[in-house]
Amino acid sequence: MEPAATTNHTATTTADPGAGEGAVTQLAPRGTLSDPEVLQHVPGHIIPILVREFDDFKSEAQQFLNGGTPEAEFIKFRLKQGVYGQRQSDVQMIRVKLPFGGVTAEQLDAFADVIEKYVPLRKGHVTTRQNIQVHHMPLMDVEKAIRELGEVGLSSREGCGNTMRNVTGDPWAGVATDELFDMTPYAAAYVRYFVRHPTTQAMPRKVKTAFDGSDAGRAISEIHDIAFRARVRPSDDPDNPGEIRGAQMLVGGGTSIMPRLAPVLYEFVGLDDGEYLKITEAVMRIFDRQEWLRVNRARARIKVFVDKFGIDELRRQVEEELQGDWVAERDFAVEHRLGLFDEQAPAAPVSAGSPNGDVSELERFRAANVAAQRQDGFVAVEVKIRRGDLSPEQLRGLARIMRDHTGAYARTTVQQNLVLRWVREESVYDVWQALREIGLGDPGSREIEDVVSCPGTDSCKLGITSSMGLNQAVGERLSEMAIEDPLARGIHIKISGCPNGCGQHHLGAIGFYGASIKVGEHTIPAYIPHVGGSFEGEGVAFGQRLKLRLPSKRIPDAVERWIRHYEADHTEGETWGSYIGRVGTAHLEAQVKDLSMPADFSIETMNQFIDWNRDVPFQVIRGEGECAV
Numbered sequence: 001m002e003p004a005a006t007t008n009h010t011a012t013t014t015a016d017p018g019a020g021e022g023a024v025t026q027l028a029p030r031g032t033l034s035d036p037e038v039l040q041h042v043p044g045h046i047i048p049i050l051v052r053e054f055d056d057f058k059s060e061a062q063q064f065l066n067g068g069t070p071e072a073e074f075i076k077f078r079l080k081q082g083v084y085g086q087r088q089s090d091v092q093m094i095r096v097k098l099p100f101g102g103v104t105a106e107q108l109d110a111f112a113d114v115i116e117k118y119v120p121l122r123k124g125h126v127t128t129r130q131n132i133q134v135h136h137m138p139l140m141d142v143e144k145a146i147r148e149l150g151e152v153g154l155s156s157r158e159g160c161g162n163t164m165r166n167v168t169g170d171p172w173a174g175v176a177t178d179e180l181f182d183m184t185p186y187a188a189a190y191v192r193y194f195v196r197h198p199t200t201q202a203m204p205r206k207v208k209t210a211f212d213g214s215d216a217g218r219a220i221s222e223i224h225d226i227a228f229r230a231r232v233r234p235s236d237d238p239d240n241p242g243e244i245r246g247a248q249m250l251v252g253g254g255t256s257i258m259p260r261l262a263p264v265l266y267e268f269v270g271l272d273d274g275e276y277l278k279i280t281e282a283v284m285r286i287f288d289r290q291e292w293l294r295v296n297r298a299r300a301r302i303k304v305f306v307d308k309f310g311i312d313e314l315r316r317q318v319e320e321e322l323q324g325d326w327v328a329e330r331d332f333a334v335e336h337r338l339g340l341f342d343e344q345a346p347a348a349p350v351s352a353g354s355p356n357g358d359v360s361e362l363e364r365f366r367a368a369n370v371a372a373q374r375q376d377g378f379v380a381v382e383v384k385i386r387r388g389d390l391s392p393e394q395l396r397g398l399a400r401i402m403r404d405h406t407g408a409y410a411r412t413t414v415q416q417n418l419v420l421r422w423v424r425e426e427s428v429y430d431v432w433q434a435l436r437e438i439g440l441g442d443p444g445s446r447e448i449e450d451v452v453s454c455p456g457t458d459s460c461k462l463g464i465t466s467s468m469g470l471n472q473a474v475g476e477r478l479s480e481m482a483i484e485d486p487l488a489r490g491i492h493i494k495i496s497g498c499p500n501g502c503g504q505h506h507l508g509a510i511g512f513y514g515a516s517i518k519v520g521e522h523t524i525p526a527y528i529p530h531v532g533g534s535f536e537g538e539g540v541a542f543g544q545r546l547k548l549r550l551p552s553k554r555i556p557d558a559v560e561r562w563i564r565h566y567e568a569d570h571t572e573g574e575t576w577g578s579y580i581g582r583v584g585t586a587h588l589e590a591q592v593k594d595l596s597m598p599a600d601f602s603i604e605t606m607n608q609f610i611d612w613n614r615d616v617p618f619q620v621i622r623g624e625g626e627c628a629v
Contacts, residue, residue, distance in 0.1 A: 019125045041339045043409040045153035046191050047097065053157070054150060057081055058143040065139065075626060079365075080163065080201065080442070082156025083142055087461045087623055091136045094145060095159035099171030100184060100211065101130035101411035101419075105399040106408075111153040112392035112399075114145045124395065126388040127207070128413045128452060128504050130168045131159065132575040135459045157195060160626065162203045162297075164194040169211040170218040170412035174343065175373040175380055180230040180572040181245060186271045187211040193277050193332075199284050202292035203430070205300040207284070208254075211247075220414060220542040222261040223253045223301045226280060229267055245271045251283060252306030253316065255501040258274025259542045260303045263311040264319070274332030280331070282321040286314070290607035296557035309558075343407040345378065345422050352426040353433060365432050368443040381420040381431055382445040387453060387471050388416030397438035405431050414504075414535075416452055417445050446536075447489045449478045452504065456497025456514065457611070461623035465514030465525045469612025470555055477556035478563075485567045490537070491576050493559065495527075498622075506542045508536040509576045512557060516548055516620050522601045525552040525611040525618045531562075531588055532580045539627055541577070548587050548596040553608050559593040 057078070064074040076086065084093045096111075111124050115134060118141040127132045132211045133408065138147060146156055146228055158164055158562040167187055174182040190209065194200050200207070212219035212231040221227035230246035235244050246268045252271030253262030258266070265283075268274045287293075306314055369382045383398070398418065402408045407422040423431055435441035451474050454460065457468030474493060483489055505511030514529035515607075526549045533543030550558050570579045599605035611618045 009523060015168055027096075028480065039067065041423075043339070043343065044098075044102045044107050044217060045549060046099040046102070046188050046339060047153075047195050048155065048192070048401060049150045049154035049155060049156055050148075050157075050196075053081065054143055054147040055119065056102075057083075057146065061139050061143060070274060071608075076161070076421055078142075079161035079626060081146065082157060082159025083146075084139055084160045085461065085626055086135065086458065086459045087463065087621070088136065088459070090138065092139055093133055093135045094137060094458055095131050095133050095166075095479055096153075096154050096156050097159045097168050098130055098132060098412055100173065100187050101171050101185075101413060103132075103410055103412065104152075105402040105408040106150050106397045107149075107154055107404070108399040108613065110149055110154065112389075113393040114148055114397070116392045117360050123389045123391055125455065126390065126412050126413050126416045126418070128225050128454070128502065129166050130171075130414060131166050132412070133140060135455070155195075158200075162198045162201075164191075164197070164206050165206050165208050167191050167209045167211065167561045168219055171382075171413045172218060172380055172421075173211075173213055173372070173411075174341070175375060175421050176214055176216075176218075176375045177372060177376070178216055182234060183213040183228065183230055185246075185249075185338040185340050186228070186276070186334065188543060189274075189334040190280070191335040194280075194284075194518040197281075199281060199288055203288050203480075204290055205297060205302075207287075207302065208532065209587060216535060217540060217550060218414075219246055220540060221250055221253075221503075223255055223259075223507070224250070224262060225254060226283065227253065227262060228269075228276060231263050234546055235267060238589065243592055247271055247276055249276065249279065252303040252311065254301050254303040254368040255504060255506045255542075256301075257499050258299065258301075258303065258307070259501075259506050260307060261540060261542075262303075263306065265315055272334065274334045277332045278322070278330070279551050280317045283314070285326070286317050287623070301346075311550075315610040323482075323490060341409075343409055343422055345375075345407060346427075348424060349427055349430070352424075353430045355429055357625060359599055362429060362432060364443070364459070366428060367442040368447055369445045370428060375422075377425055378421075379423050379425055379428060380422050381415070382440045383418040383420060384450055385439050385440065386475065387468055394438045394440060397434070398440070401431060402436045404434070412447035413532055415446050415450060416606075417450070444489075446492070448491045448493065449497065451475050451478075451493045452508075453495040454502035456496055458619075460497060460502075462500060462625040463497040463514065464620055464622065465497050465527065465552055466611045466613050467495045467503060467514060469611075469614070470495055470512070470527070470552060474559055477560060481560060481563065483567075485564065487570060487573075487575060488563055488567050489568075490536070491563070494533075500625075505530055507533040507540070509533060510562065511543050512550075512555065514548055516618070518602055519598050520611075522609055523618050524598055524608055526550060527552060527555055529558070531585060534576050538575065538577050544580070544585050546585055548589055548593070549598050550592065550609050551598065552611055554592075554595040556602065558595050559597075561591050562588060575590050 082095045207225045210219040210224040210227040227250040232243040249266045250262035251265040451469035453467040457463035491509040494505045496503035496505040496513040511530040517524040517526045529546045530543030
């Protein structure tokens with residue numbers, strides 16, 4: 001859908017009902033729509049842009065650098081603008097929020113421009129929260145970058161801090177064959193209601209939300225602080241018969257050091273009447289008042305409240321909260337906040353390409369990366385992005401493909417990939433060829449070689465190990481193994497550089513989180529493995545932690561042993577999770593026990609004391625994280 005991307009508008013000022021009481025929305029002068037009614041119908045333009053926030057960031061950053069603002073105070077300010085400190089001094093990470101992963105071709109071009117101008121490593125990173133992050137940016141370049149991204153409707157507002165973080169959703173929403181209905185409009189209204197909302201600016205801890213229209217659970221609702229699953233029920237109004245759209249509401253999920261699956265708060269909350277917004281705000285108000293949670297920010301998520309008091313007690317408090325005077329002061333209507341996106345199908349190609357000698361490769365790509373849409377004649381293509389990293393050339397290449405072969409709109413995924421939607425069936429070969437030209441035509445999205453990881457010590461203050469380096473090493477080993485067993489190919493590997501779990505290692509069929517092994521005065525980078533986690537197909541389940549630590553340089557060997565044993569030993573149709581249930585975790589520990597034995601430090605063993613993609617001996621260097629500031 002291109003009109004919004006090519007129309008120039010002058011800056012205007014409009015009242016925005018989702019920006020909190022009395023908020024004023026100043027829209028950027030280029031590329032950002034000035035009419036809020038039009039804004040509601042443009043994919044990728046969800047969070048209202050406030051020009052004054054860019055001006056404020058510039059002045060606050062300069063004041064901090066001049067010594068006029070204490071660092072602790074400035075950190076809180078920049079986190080609310082989605083700017084996060086790195087383990088490297090004097091550089092920042094910007095976390096750009098993509099609500100439900102939505103991004104336009106114009107926005108990918110803008111990412112490419114900003115990365116070329118301001119990002120030394122020349123790459124953007126797709127996260128497991130469907131954001132795009134850019135790293136290693138000098139502080140005084142940050143204002144320029146967020147201003148330029150804001151001109152195309154992109155926002156980093158509340159991408160960090162104790163706020164409502166990016167709202168995620170099913171990347172196939174609106175085109176999936178199995179969804180009850182498209183939850184995207186309601187997710188958009190939710191974002192617009194809570195961004196800059198006064199109740200959600202300084203909560204005890206961050207809140208992550210997901211929307212899912214299918215029981216397949218592609219948004220992984222269960223691990224979120226708050227989640228909504230599509231539901232319908234018959235109308236009891238004789239004047240308006242038919243079905244009422246609503247959602248099952250879950251509260252209190254999360255991973256990290258205290259993994260919990262979210263229980264159901266309500267089996268049905270209304271969507272079109274805004275009930276889901278009202279109940280969510282009641283939950284946020286209750287959460288915000290829990291001063292005892294603020295004492296230990298590392299353990300201050302909603303799941304801690306639910307774990308201590310139970311979901312029934314939270315429900316009781318919500319019912320009591322809904323009797324407060326504040327309810328009458330709010331506008332919970334969703335009509336003016338909905339994102340009613342009309343993704344327009346591309347025109348039929350004048351002539352579609354066809355394979356010449358590489359039919360088997362194309363069919364492999366079709367089988368692994370292409371899924372039929374519920375709209376006849378169209379498919380969605382999942383682009384496999386190694387380690388979630390995209391160069392400016394790849395970003396621009398994807399934008400061209402989107403303009404030529406899709407509705408010029410795509411969505412990122414929790415697997416750090418990108419879904420191209422509304423591709424005509426006859427254009428799949430042309431799309432594949434175009435992806436190959438920019439290095440993104442590999443088959444196997446969401447298969448075993450599609451390894452997920454967080455940035456780890458590449459940038460994160462809390463990182464212990466080089467999870468990105470291990471991702472590359474494991475991916476290369478898996479490619480060398482040339483695995484053909486369909487069941488083995490369905491194994492997902494997820495890596496986190498520390499126990500906090502940004503790589504979602506709890507959900508990996510094989511998962512690892514960064515640790516260390518002390519050997520005298522020296523330290524070996526290591527990982528603690530989990531096995532049997534799942535997030536699709538077999539449902540959401542946390543993996544079981546194995547009783548060993550594996551040196552980082554031996555992880556590829558351990559993965560190969562486990563996979564080869566599974567290939568040789570599993571019964572017909574026996575999934576990895578069922579196999580673990582049958583043989584037990586002790587069996588898997590025994591298969592790699594010798595690999596867990598630390599080596600003595602010497603010239604011959606020096607390599608084990610150096611982490612992946614590093615050239616100096618390993619040290620555990622952890623700064624003070626800012627997530628809980």
